[in-house]
Amino acid sequence: MNMKKNISFFLMLFMVVFTFAQKTISGKITDNDGVAIPSASVTIEEPGKDAILAYGITNSKGEYKVTFTSPESNVDLKVKAFNQKPLTKQISNSDQTLNFKMQSEATEIKEVQLKTKMITARGDTISYDLKAFNSKNDRTLADVMKKIPGIEVSTDGTIKYQGNAINKFYVNGKDLMEGGYGTINNSLPKDAVQKVEVLENHQPVKILQDKVPSDQAAINIKLKNSVTMTGRGEVGAGLGEQLLWNVKLTPMFFGQKSQWVVNYKANNVGEQVENEGNILAFGSGWEGRRINAGQNSWLNVENANTPNLPVRRYLMNNVHYLSANYLVNIDKKKEWELKASANYTNNSVERESHSETDYLVNGQAGPRVTQDIFNNFYTDKLKGELIFTKNAKKGFFKNTTSFSQYWNADRAITNRISTSASTNSRNGAEALESPTSSFQNSLSTIIPWKEKMVNVKSYLNYQTDRQTLDIAPASYLEIPGFTPGANAESVRQNFRLKTFEANHSANLGFSAKGWTFTPEVGFNFKSTTLNSSLTNLQNGDYFGYGDKYNNDLTYSTATPYGSLGVNYKGESWMLFANFPVNSNNIKADDPLRNVSKSSNKVTFEPNLFVQYSFASFWKASVTGNINNNFGEINSAYSGYMMTSPNGISVMDSNNPIPQNNSKTAGSRIEYRNPLNNLFFNINYSIGDTKRNLVAAPILDPVTGFTLIQYKELENHSKTNRFSAEVGKYFPKFKTNASVSYSNALTKSDAFLGDTPYLSKNNAQNYGFKLNNTYFSWMSLDYTLSFSRTKQDNIGLSGRLGTNTGFNHNLATFFYPIENHTIGFNWDQINTSDGTRNYNNAFFDLSYQFSWAKKKIDFELKWMNVGNRKVFETYSINDRTNSTTYSKIQLRPSQVMLTVKFNFK
CATH class of the missing domain: 2.60.40.10 (Immunoglobulins)
Structure with missing residues (x-):
């Protein structure tokens, strides 16, 4: 179609x-x-x-x-x-x-009982009674949230309502975590929660609530008490192939003027706790700009493959994660808030995999490259943040200052065998050092001026990245056109990146009869400086090529703009649109090659959202936008750079500034009926991205190493996506069930060397979820996912392959005697290419005794009962025209004894 x-x-x-x-x-x-x-x-x-x-x-x-x-x-x-x-x-x-x-009719009350509805609605607020959805084995808010109709908790912790991520996460109306809500969701005892509220179409900036609408929802956790001291803790030890330990300590306090959460989690049992502080909800753009600061990871050692499994099945870790969040009102009206947060991560990870990659060259079978990779990844990270906020009906102010420091290092030992290589086996040792410093400050203020509003925003970002990649011996590298020095023992890639970014804007808003118009002017500036050199460590030369393997590039973008924002909020209709005109001035200076390139383009980049609410339960919406991107420095450098030991990347200095034009349109129908507990949504979107440069990797038909280069040629990437999800809670059977379907078709113009082809990828996914607590002696949670991906490289090799995947998880808990729980968990992950089938099953058993009076649980758990030590799978890489069989090391069987408790 x-x-x-x-x-x-x-x-x-x-x-x-x-x-x-x-x-x-x-x-x-x-x-x-x-x-x-x-x-x-x-x-x-x-x-x-x-x-x-x-x-x-x-x-x-x-x-x-x-x-x-x-x-x-x-x-x-x-x-x-x-x-x-x-x-x-x-x-x-x-x-x-x-x-x-x-007519009056007195109600006879036989018993004094208070029965609340499971789901109630009032205006744009939908409330869920938590007791209606929990099971005997649930302990935390996250355990129950996964079972609420209309709400989904993704694997990364993101909470979605009707398929869309929330924009705020409140506890008793306060936003302590500023989007990093994973810690509370995973550690807040369910017994402390009265209900979960979904605030539909939530505009978090109070002065804008009747003027500028929002299409996103927020979550408010309403606790049973206005002042609550609570939290969750776990301490565990066990045996596998080594001594195992797991510690989780998360005390919390939620008061009327202050809130705080302290969190310490450490383990070597495969639990990925270090991402709990990631920002998952970004609020409103009127609040300023916040990012998940991270490294610009240009250089990489070769990485062992990771399986499509729950992380706890394969993560060989030793992690310590400490965080603290604090909120306090600093005025009597409780309008001003001070928030401070900090976290520290120390983590080491081991990973190992075996892979066999078959390349297709000119439609014929090419080399088979077999590779064994053993990794050690070391993370040292510190982050701090300070936020001052005033959010009142008569004004808004928010200033956010954050700082991050990384001291990361990666290691790899590799063994590479090619069926066609002159040297059959190659062994390499790879080391990467990558320290990073990052600083951001965001300011936004809205001041009422008569019947108007004045908004001023300022954002500053400065970051430095230093990376050094060493490979030994130099003879490990066999990249097309690349020859190490005759006496080379090892090779080093040096890299440094400095980034400065400043965004400033001012707008004036005025409202009339539900409409709000916001003319705005602003100036965005970004400057990035790249320095790199690829050297032979023995004699210090550049392989005899001089500056060919050096980079000294400054890439800057200056964009003054003017825009008009149009917003409308009525009883049934909601609209927000922006009509910006941008003057894009891009310049790339490369003094090593005496090259200076520039581009000056005026672009019109409108975006539109319209929503119509009707018949109490229905919402229909359409979206559309046009976006222009003129590339970053990673698409503009001209000196060769070894971004990974299996390939070198380069841009032609004669290539123009990259220009990417994206057009997208989408529509959505949503139904949510709290009276019969039914929720569903249907989404459809199309997109077309036009580029002036296209990647054209050169594959060595003997070794499988690649040289990434770019051609100047107009090319397109077109997407077509459809998704639907239906969820319903059946009170009579105490069952929550949902089914979902998605289909994504992507067609992209591509090159392999000088050969053009059309890369066509069609991915389908079917999903089913079921939670049941009907029986007093058992509860059940079940999820199923079936995927099918077809990859065609038309004009190169035809059908590259069809990959199917089947993934399900069954978690059942039996309660034979009061306070005693027996648990069984089954993960099944299958992949197939039509002829080869790889089936991977995992089983866990647990027994838990609950000391009800003290609210303490004692759990004995046996993970990976079958002691499966490797995961087998099959994958397709359309860019290198290859298919790969992988065998990945897993965590062996392990037994843990854990004590779990609430702080109060």
Whole structure:
């Protein structure tokens, strides 16, 4: 199905929702004496069906308004209120005003009980009663969040609502973690939580809440007590092939004026705890700019493969992670907040793999390269952050200062065998040192000025990266056109990168009748300086090529711009758009080659989002944007650079400045009905990226080493994506179930040497999740994923391969006696290319005794019962026109005894 047909199909699907005209019923609900009844529920249902089409709640004046869509000629209207007799009336499917008087009816209360609904909705807030979704074995917030309909917790910890990442994570309305919420989600005891609230269309900046809408949702964790001292801890020891240990200590305090979390986690059992502090929610752009600061990793040792498995199955680690977050109100009105955070990571990782790569050359079988890689990765990282915030209806201020320092080092020992190489076996030792310093400061303030708003933003970023890659012996390298010095014992690649970035802007906002217009002017500047040299360590020469293996390049971009922001928020419609005009001035100076290149382009880069809410439960939206990117310094250097021991990269100094133009459009239909616990969403998007440069790697047909180069040629990469997800909670069976499907088709123009081809990748994924707590003696969690990827290199070798994957996880817990739990876990990961099948099964057993009075658990767990030590899989690499069989070392069988407890 081509792109035009796909667009037509989805537009037809999109229009089905609007086949029947919407109808609106409004009016007033009173009692016999004419007194308004607030908080009465008004629902619209199709006759004879137990399905609610729409609902509304009366306000303090007893007024209601319900909008719905139905093909039926008549519908049922039902009104319910406390101490009033329920009322049902069949009405015509038309716009009308209906007022009702309700008859008093005293409610006889036989027992004093309080029963809350599992899911309730009021306005843009959907509340989930946590007790309705947990099982006996759940201990933390994250355990329960994974089971709530409409909410998904990704493998990296990101929380998604209806398929989209949240923009804020609050605890009792305060944003302590500033997006790094993984620590709280993983360590907050579920017993401390009253309910989870989803704040739909959440604008976190209060002064903008009635002026600038948002399409993202936020999560607010409402605790049982306004002042809460809590937290979670674990201490464990065990045996595998070595002595094992695991420590987790996370005390927390949540008060009305202050909050804090201290977190120490350390283990050598394969748990990846060091990423808990990563920023997962970035808030609103009006708050300024925040990033997950990281290294510019240009140089790399050869890395052992990693499997598509839960990290705990293969990670050979020894990690210590310490973090602290603190929030305090510094004024009596509780408008000003000071937040301070810091974290430190010390981690060492071992990794080992065996791979066999078969290359296709000119449509014929090329060399087979067999490689064994053993890695040691060492991470030393320190980060600190200080934030001052005022978020009030009458003004906004936020300044964020952050600093990061890395002292990282990587090692690799490799053995490489090529069936066609003149030297059959090659052994290499590789070492990388990579210290990095990074500093950012972001300021944003919004000041009310009469009926207008003035917003000023400033962002500064400075980072230095030093990297040194050593390879010994030099004869290990066999890259096309590359010959080490005759007496070379080893080779060194030196690299240094300095980056300075400054973004400044000012805008004036004014509002009228739901519309807000924001004209803005700004200036963005970025300058990057690259210095590198590739040297022979024995005699200090550059392989006889002089400056060919040196780089001394400055790449700068200066972009003054003007834009107009347009926002609208009404009862049903929501719109935000931006219409910027950018003057892009790019310059690349290379004094080593007497080359100075520049490009000056004026671009128009609009973006648009429109959302329509209807019939109480439905939302439909469309998006579109145009973006221009003029490359970075990594696409502009002209000297040869050994970015990895298996390849050298270079740009032609005669190539122009890179220019990439991307156009994307998307649509979405969303349904969420808290009355019958049903949630689903459908998404479709298309994209086209046009580039003026294309990578054209030269593959050595003997050794498999590559030289990466670029050609000046217009080329395109086109994408076509469709996804759908349906989730429902069945209260009668205490079951939450969801199914999902996605299809992504990518077509890219590509080169291998001088041979052009079309790279076509089609990836499909089917997913299913089930959580069940129906039986008092058992609970079950099950996830399944089936994927199918077809890779065609049309014009090069045809069908490169079809890779299928099957992945499922079954976790069951049995409760034969009170306070005793027996657990069974089964991970199954299968891959196939149609002829070769690789099946990998993993089993775990556990027994847990709970000391209920002290809220302490004693767990004995046996991981990898079958003692599977390697993982086998098959993969496709379209860029090098190759297929690879991999065998990856896993963690052996291990037994752990762990004590788990709450701090209070």
